[in-house]
Amino acid sequence: MKETISFRIEKVDKERLDSLCEIMNSDRxxxxxxxxxxxxxxxxxxxxxxxxxxQEAVAGNFASESEVEETFSKLTRA
Numbered sequence: 337m338k339e340t341i342s343f344r345i346e347k348v349d350k351e352r353l354d355s356l357c358e359i360m361n362s363d364r365x366x367x368x369x370x371x372x373x374x375x376x377x378x379x380x381x382x383x384x385x386x387x388x389x390x391q392e393a394v395a396g397n398f399a400s401e402s403e404v405e406e407t408f409s410k411l412t413r414a
Contacts, residue, residue: 345353357364392398399407 353364353367356362357367360367
């Protein structure tokens with residue numbers, strides 16, 4: 337069930353939102369709803385990952401030096 341809320345927004349952001357609405361052939365409510373949903377999903381996932389990492393740290397589960405080096409090497413290969 338959808339509910340109505342109101343909030344303040346900077347003029348420049350409202351103008352950008354209206355521009356996106358026009359380009360995407362959508363309305364403000366739909367774009368704001370999508371943006372809020374994406375924000376909530378990402379931040380819920382992120383906080384869950386932080387919590388898991390903290391639990392692993394408390395349990396003493398850390399990557400070894402060789403595991404860190406291997407991962408770093410994979411990420412920095414061109």
